[in-house]
Amino acid sequence: MAGVDDVFGELFSGVDAVVLFGPSGSYYERFAATEDLEVIVVGTENDVGAETFVELPLEFADVSERVKFGLEGALEQDVIDDGDELACATSVFGEDIDTVSRVRASADAHTGIYDLFARSRAEPEVIKAVLELAIELGKKGQKGKPVGALFIVGDAGKVMNKSRPLSYNPFEKSHVHVGDPIVNVMLKEFSRLDGAFVISDAGKIVSAYRYLEPSAEGVDIPKGLGARHMAGGAITRDTNAIAIVLSESDGLVRAFKGGELILEVDPEAY
Ligand SMILES: Nc1ncnc2c1ncn2[C@@H]1O[C@H](COP(=O)(O)OP(=O)(O)OP(=O)(O)O)[C@@H](O)[C@H]1O
Numbered sequence: 681m682a683g684v685d686d687v688f689g690e691l692f693s694g695v696d697a698v699v700l701f702g703p704s705g706s707y708y709e710r711f712a713a714t715e716d717l718e719v720i721v722v723g724t725e726n727d728v729g730a731e732t733f734v735e736l737p738l739e740f741a742d743v744s745e746r747v748k749f750g751l752e753g754a755l756e757q758d759v760i761d762d763g764d765e766l767a768c769a770t771s772v773f774g775e776d777i778d779t780v781s782r783v784r785a786s787a788d789a790h791t792g793i794y795d796l797f798a799r800s801r802a803e804p805e806v807i808k809a810v811l812e813l814a815i816e817l818g819k820k821g822q823k824g825k826p827v828g829a830l831f832i833v834g835d836a837g838k839v840m841n842k843s844r845p846l847s848y849n850p851f852e853k854s855h856v857h858v859g860d861p862i863v864n865v866m867l868k869e870f871s872r873l874d875g876a877f878v879i880s881d882a883g884k885i886v887s888a889y890r891y892l893e894p895s896a897e898g899v900d901i902p903k904g905l906g907a908r909h910m911a912g913g914a915i916t917r918d919t920n921a922i923a924i925v926l927s928e929s930d931g932l933v934r935a936f937k938g939g940e941l942i943l944e945v946d947p948e949a950y
Pocket residue numbers: 827828829830873874875876890891892893905906907908909910911926927928929930
């Protein structure tokens with residue numbers, strides 16, 4: 681079987697680094713012990729205690745998305761350079777790593793997806809929690825029916841100034857935070873009603889039922905998306921907030937920052 685080794689071996693010959701996506705501890709140890717080989721671990725958590733680690737905001741189901749995001753993060757953290765050749769090892773069919781792709785890192789492929797989590801005003805865990813909530817809501821709907829929802833995360837004071845209440849704010853005097861299971865149940869319940877949720881940098885639910893009134897000037901939202909997406913996208917140009925939008929009509933979760941669509945995920949894939 682020398683032929684197989686030769687041909688597949690080319691996949692990782694002369695690479696600048698090995699990028700392990702969510703490896704098990706023993707898998708990582710095997711590489712970490714190898715001298716002269718740069719090993720980068722990418723995952724939602726650094727549970728192998730890797731020296732060089734890039735955090736993923738979620739376990740991207742689509743492998744090319746996972747690799748793309750991981751490499752974008754690695755570039756931003758300066759652990760790899762533009763043009764580096766990388767052996768990216770990940771799992772496609774099971775829990776264990778079963779696939780290696782050879783990928784060249786490209787600064788041109790920059791999508792802003794890493795910035796969305798790591799360089800926003802809101803804390804990364806807060807953004808992650810809201811994204812997970814939107815995905816969960818998109819998967820299950822509310823009482824079996826598809827629902828839409830709009831979450832504006834970060835820079836809450838400014839967002840409040842550029843919006844008005846559609847109804848009384850059920851979170852008025854409360855000090856509750858996104859990610860708390862009970863709060864998530866409340867948010868799902870209220871998502872049947874109109875308007876946006878406003879969430880602070882630290883994850884406090886500031887308000888529900890906000891009607892956003894950003895200036896839509898110069899916002900480049902893909903055609904076919906309606907008022908919810910337009911308002912969500914536009915407020916991220918006017919403020920330092922990000923918007924996470926679950927569409928009632930196509931079921932996708934989208935994230936906007938700086939007035940631009942940064943991320944689009946299908947909840948069904950998670
Ligand atoms: N400016 C706004 N601020 C807050 N919420 C809004 C605003 N505009 C629309 N919405 C909310 O979005 C809901 C859906 O509106 P619309 O169908 O136009 O949006 P959409 O972008 O097509 O979203 P979907 O894909 O979910 O249908 C409205 O019922 C309202 O609750």
